[in-house]
Amino acid sequence: MEHSEMEFIAEKQKVKIVPNFSMSKIYFISGEVGPFQPGLPTEVPFWLAISLRQRQKCVIHPPDWLTIERLEEIKEAETTTELFTPLPNTHFREMCQLLLTHAKPNIQNADAVRTLVKDIWDIRAAKLRSSSDKFIRVQAGHARIDNLTLMEINIARPFLLASLDHLHTLRTSKQFTKKTRNKEY
């Protein structure tokens, strides 16, 4: 899938906003939202938060994991272990990107946060490359990939799945020729 589609899917996640207007509940097809009172925080889907933010109608509050301290911890954990660590959100990259674009004034030390997110992403990308390589080398037919985020899966998809498909084709045709040869003799 396209990265923009992954972002679209991520936008259904809930985020906390503080509105500056009052409005009764909205009954959307995809669920109800509100009511809105000025100054009272409420949870809304991200796409709604972005739209309200663009109309200057609310302030988006970043989730509590988007702080320097928490991200430092994640980075530390990610560097010290060989495996992937669980991230606070399966849409980690997309959420960070959206938050840094639309809620930048509300994030403390936004630039440092951006750098940390990038660092974490780079460390994981390197792991992703080496573990895909290992997976292909050992010729396994199955793998468990619990802590990978959706964007990482989406990035690995084209090359990893294509190579697995090719290997499978090669293996099955090899077995096929072996079998037929056995029959002949």
Next chain:
Amino acid sequence: MDDTLDISGVSEEGEEQITSEQVFQQLEEIWVNERLSPNLMLCRTDITECILEQMQEMEENIARAKKTDLKVSLHQLELDRIRYVLSSYLRCRLEKIEKHAAYLIKKESSDGPSVSRLSPEEFMFAKELTSGVTSHLTASALKHMPKNLQTLNLEDSGKVPNLDHYVFLRVNKAEEGIIVDCETDVQNEDKIDLEVDAQHIMRYKLIENLVENQTVSLI
């Protein structure tokens, strides 16, 4: 046609009350599955019809309301998002039907009436497409060939979906003893258990049924 009427009848009686929120969640689910699966998934007109109905109702409400209202423009925004998901889903199905038309028509008759992958409209489309391709190939090339080379069988020569395609998946409901073939040696079959929320890579063929009954979701 009878099928769709039956289904909407059941939901109106409310045997199992489903909110529009749940229907939309299901639509998103089948959308992503359809995008990532190598073959055409079962036809879910129950979901698409229901969403279309909801959207129409909402459109009528919007038409009646004042254009300047903030609420109205937010509803419009949501509607556009849902329409995007729905059309992307249907477009994806059409692409697959175009690719595997002859195969799907054959499968539709061999599967029997209980399972249907193609909606009546999609079936028509597949039929027209194959007959169009056949008549084009006949008119432009085959009729100039020697008599014994003029037979054309799209069912045998057409493309078939690769069910051995690898996919990423996430487990929704626990399931035990899924066979994953240990690829280095055909004789040894490996069994694994699927735990809730675990993510795996494996071949689509092994879990095809589990995707259809929503035990696992493609990611």
